[in-house]
Amino acid sequence: MSxxxxxxxEFDDFELAYFSKFKLPTYMKVTQSKIKExxxxxxxxxxxxxxxxSENPKSKLDDKKIRCPRCxxxxxxxxxxxxxxTGGGIGIADEVATWDGVEERxxxxxxxxxxVCDFWLEDPNQEKPLSTSKKVIYGMWDIIIGIFRN
Ligand SMILES: [Zn+2]
Known part of the structure; x- marks a missing residue:
């Protein structure tokens, strides 16, 4: 078994449904076809x-477990x-840390x-891949800023 x-x-039918809607497209084509099988x-x-x-009954569950807000x-x-x-920009302490190179905070x-559905509940390093719509918006800003600068 692969x-x-x-x-x-390990997934029940509901989890599998969310998985296929949200996470399936993130796999490579070969894996996707295995999943579809x-x-x-x-x-x-x-x-x-x-x-x-649409009818996920787990949305009505009220237990003390950490649950994904989406699925x-x-x-x-x-x-x-x-x-x-780093939080508040570069201060003196940060410069010192860079100088001696020892103190890595x-x-x-x-x-x-x-x-199941790849929803990010906590993302401290902002490593979550940007969704395409966000990328498009950022791209548009670059163009708009470019226009004003010229
Ligand atoms: Zn989820």
Whole structure:
């Protein structure tokens, strides 16, 4: 059994529906077709997936588990990451740290990602890939700023 298949057998139908809607497109084509084969085995087609997402009964659950705000799964992955984003710009302390090169002020924060639908609950380093719409907006700003500068 392939790794991705094993990963998917852990999902219930609702999780699988969210997975296929949000995370499936992030895989490579070969893996995508393997996943689609598995979805067919579980009798999940497009209309059934939409139906499962719209009626997700887990949205009414009220337990103490950490759940994804989008798909309500508790399959949440927590990565401890070195926090590299500096807060208030460069101060004297930062310059000292750069000079002696010894004192690296690395703090650790949790990066929390939903394993089912890839929703980022916590993103301390802003590593989440930008969505295409955001990229387009940034691109437009560059053009607008360019116009004013010329
Ligand atoms: Zn999720």
């Amino acid at each position: 790794k991705i298949r094993f990963f998917l057998t 598995y979805l067919a085995e579980r009798n999940l087609n497009k209309s059934k997936i939409d139906k499962l997402i 309500y799964s508790d399959k949440i992955r927590v990565n401890s990451v070195a926090w590299t984003t 690395v703090t650790y924060k949790n990066e929390i990602i939903c394993d």
